[in-house]
Amino acid sequence: MIEFADLRELIAPRSITLIGAGETGLGAWLTRNVLEHSTFAGPIHLVTDRRPEVFGRPTFPSVADIDGEIDVALILLPRGLVPQALRDAQAKGARFAVIMAGGFGEFGDEEGIALDRELREVIAAGSTRVVGPNSPGVGSILAPLGLTIQPGFKDELSPGPIGLIAQSGGVTRAVLQDSHRGVGFSAFFATGNQMDLDVADYLNYFVQDAATKGVALAIESVPSSDRFVEAAERARAAGKPVVMLKTGTSEAGRKAASSHTGAVVGEQGAMRAVAAQHGISVVDDLIHLVNVVHYRLAVTHGNQGWTPRSREVAIVGMSGGSGVLVADALATNGVGLAELDPSTKDRMRLFLPPTLPLSNPLDLADASFRENAFEDSLRLVAQDPGVGALLVIFNAWYENNSMRYAKAAIAVAAEADVPVIPVWMSARGGPELDVLVQAGLLPVRSATEAAATVQSLMADAAGPPTATTSPVNEMISTPRLPDGTILEDRAKQLLDARGVRVSRELVVDTLEAAKAAADAIGYPVILKGLDDSATHRAGTGLVSGAVRTAKQLVDAWNGIADAFRTHTGRDGCPVLVAEFVEGELEAYIGLKRDPEWGMILSLGLGGRWIEEIADAAVLPLPATAEAIENALTASKLARAIERSQLHGAPRAGLLDIAVRIAALGAEHPEISELDVNPVILTRVAAVAVDALITVERCGTDSG
């Protein structure tokens, strides 16, 4: 059972103890935020041994000098003093401590690493829950309460429905400044190094917090994916959208992937797959992060839950060229334009000039100067059943018309059940931009920003939780695997034991044995002379063509014997008799244990050019057969199967192998990587022809 810290009393403390108060620099910023920019009625203790008063209030030379218990401690001290300060806070019964200093493990110097270890020990020894270290703080925008060193706190108090979790202090500040474009926040947590409390605890807080309707996450690492996933599912159950920007790459993630699968899946693949499975939208910039949460909440008009009724969008404006520019950017991001419904066009035609082309993008041109024409057009397009979102282009200033356009967008947004997104494609501000911002329409600045935002918004299905608890597994489970690399022969035996259809092969020394092997394997077969000195067998005569009869087998045997003699001057060689798999298409199936996100399955087009093709459908394990089939459907491989008319038995065979490998991966966390490449699709089946498994236990893995 996963449990989360209850952070309600961190955000609404009984008392605040500020260790490191001051009148200059960071100390002043923190002290001012607590004293002047927060609405807090409880006791505030300022602790510093440097001066008897700070901003006219008496200070305590040490925590021990405070009378009675303390509650939330803010520790703003040089890193070397932090462990003792936390001990002091623990001794006074502090329930929470926010540690602001950085310079621990992340600096990498000897002292920092030693302090990192010491601080972890202090945390483990007490019951005080810790934010940070290396956190600029936490706070409530609604209260307001600024337990933070950020000097701009007072200027960015725009209350609203978005909860913010960011690892970095700088990023926290950058996002909170979106208040200046009309975005409102409930509270924020800068997680810092997540030594104790982590992103999952903060996310769970926002799930419980009634004032928070959606969550923006900008994080570099997820210490526990199990806890994170649990919190994400709670958010989904609560109808609160979660949008995530994952920056940087963890130390473990940077470890070079040794398999092809690893290279194809990439660093972001696992994270994106897990996020998708748990209803989290993933974006690639801060500005998109805020946009997506904001629009999702705006379109519901305060109600919960929104799913785009269409993945296609409409563009309306009064500049054709600007509309085309946005359409291009949408296309680059895979977002399609809706075909306007004939009834929409009929109704628009009643008030628009007969020759004006009613296309999408819709360029109203001079017709937009007519009273109501812009607003009525927007309204009709927003109501069109094929339109999932409406982008309104503001490319330039058109005198008094511009304010009318802005007010039209505001009026339509207030009643629409699709997001209405102003694209303010200009560096020129003014009252028209201001009214859009004030009305909460959150204008985007450029075609690319619009497109990236809309892509995430439309992709966000936020459907019901997918069942992940019943992996298909009718096979006998295999014992735990030994550490190291399991090469082709043994890997295929292992897969064979799990019911995977593998190519059959036997090594023989005599023609008689070869005949028996061919009979056992079944014709056609292929013969390969196993001469280690031939790096490339092609052109040496050491590889036969397809051998379909016993008579051809004799010829092939003799041919290889001749070639071997020519090639090495020696008589006789071991010969591999292998099932001849005449392929139409090569796929791969892979497992990779991601250090943050656990075991993931991937599959796609395979063969020698797997890295160049870079086709990977990715999904976290355990997974149902249905989920695996859905992932396959989204891959280039699926299109290739369709094109090659292999959608019958070969596709079913491929899925069967994938499901069995998924079960293997789910049962064997000791597998770090597994490559089955190629899986050859013939006209009648799918056959795993080569395999490689790497087993490596994690230091911290108890599974």
Next chain:
Amino acid sequence: MIEFADLRELIAPRSITLIGAGETGLGAWLTRNVLEHSTFAGPIHLVTDRRPEVFGRPTFPSVADIDGEIDVALILLPRGLVPQALRDAQAKGARFAVIMAGGFGEFGDEEGIALDRELREVIAAGSTRVVGPNSPGVGSILAPLGLTIQPGFKDELSPGPIGLIAQSGGVTRAVLQDSHRGVGFSAFFATGNQMDLDVADYLNYFVQDAATKGVALAIESVPSSDRFVEAAERARAAGKPVVMLKTGTSEAGRKAASSHTGAVVGEQGAMRAVAAQHGISVVDDLIHLVNVVHYRLAVTHGNQGWTPRSREVAIVGMSGGSGVLVADALATNGVGLAELDPSTKDRMRLFLPPTLPLSNPLDLADASFRENAFEDSLRLVAQDPGVGALLVIFNAWYENNSMRYAKAAIAVAAEADVPVIPVWMSARGGPELDVLVQAGLLPVRSATEAAATVQSLMADAAGPPTATTSPVNEMISTPRLPDGTILEDRAKQLLDARGVRVSRELVVDTLEAAKAAADAIGYPVILKGLDDSATHRAGTGLVSGAVRTAKQLVDAWNGIADAFRTHTGRDGCPVLVAEFVEGELEAYIGLKRDPEWGMILSLGLGGRWIEEIADAAVLPLPATAEAIENALTASKLARAIERSQLHGAPRAGLLDIAVRIAALGAEHPEISELDVNPVILTRVAAVAVDALITVERCGTDSG
């Protein structure tokens, strides 16, 4: 010899005649711009039959009523009146006309199409050079002179070195509004439908104009690529950077590509290849367009020519998380981070704390609060020889420190020989942002905007013109090809005649003939029974393996005869005896005639999955062997060749085929598409195994 219109007298007219003057709507905007917001000393004639006076100035009821000749005519009339108005202007000796009405061919209605035809005829019959139709106008920011209907003209008069050419009026306005973020312009042309004057004429104007140092292009179509390329080369010779955003797709470009090559190259491939060849940077958003021109000009401090000394960049700021975010975005865009030179680090260590990690991104953290630490760090990083551009992160407001950061960036930018780019990652404005804008540092707003901009900036080599006039062509030229599709056999014969190494094959009916064919072709060969009823020969026994000896040939022949009998119940079939090309790697080489950009060559990884791999090095023809080799080097194919150790004879063979196909393409403009796929690379050679040529004469192609 390509000639361009001399547009100097359009931008500095002798007199201006405004046909369609008025006091309301568009008429008022245009009249005000000419009368009130321009500095023009010459005669201005206002023509309208609606009122005797406009803004207190007497009007002429018709152009004919004007005394003497007119010079530049601005025609702001409903589309139906435009052809006659142009005739009137021609009759009065007008040298230029700017036609503002739209609704011609681009509307697609019957009247619009008829008017389009009529207007073209009027233009052709006279000597008046025409801007538009569907152009909101042209103007000089330096004069200023606003021959334009844009109402914001008066507010965006920020003189500077950038010339602007945009097809769309809305886009023109959006870009000119970048004056509000410190961008300065010399003049602008909104091309409209380019019925007469086109983008090449306008580009040539800016090449000649001393005040213009660089050009921003936002266009939908290029009527004549020859003229455009000539103007681009003149700009390169003049040391004036040209940056282009190409929006939309032309009618012709939308024509579905019928070949694999066409699908792989895509709509943008040809344009990007031509642009790269002629030193034009291509970007994908308006905001990047302006950024790239501006930074290129800013870094030269008024001098001509700049080439990045390194393609790698540095990031400095005081938020680690924000720096990582920008680094992520750069990585996504293929821009690498420079490793700071040890001497740079040594010098920074003199004034930075000993434990602060000196990495890139460089997070100065609290050390940035020290006097001069930020500026000195920026300066040292900007001077580092491995750093090609410096991004300075402004993520949030840090009280009085922020203004110090801004001034530091300005001071360093003033002396640096790399672009210094502030990343103002926040919606919060203020005096710090204002001083950056005023100093011309042009802050970017987000990590993704920074990354896209820097990618274009770094990619822009702007080196010397590439020789394109000496295609390798020692072969006998072939006669013009007949219209239609040339299938495998004939296509390969044609390539063979041009010296391309193609796979040899013969069709035979008897075993004796097969033996003779194999002798002629050379062993190994492969035999295929040509049975049309077998859609898939695999598994039918109708295809042999590699046949290496005459003895194996007999076996193979008999095997196929047996299989044919089993399969069809008939005796004997025609058998194809083909060279057995035992491949290590499959490539493709293609030609595609782009309707705008002419014949282009592409090559990449080939085979059946060419579309999934989507590897295409593209370059316009004619091209030198060296250019073809450079294109190959940039492809995934080149990496695959390296990995497969085929860099010797097979790679040389592939290049030889590519050079011969390039020569074929350059000589035969009647080829619309050519696919050679696969070209099989063996250990010793490259062999074209299949080919398809489509010949289709363009209606307007005289070549």
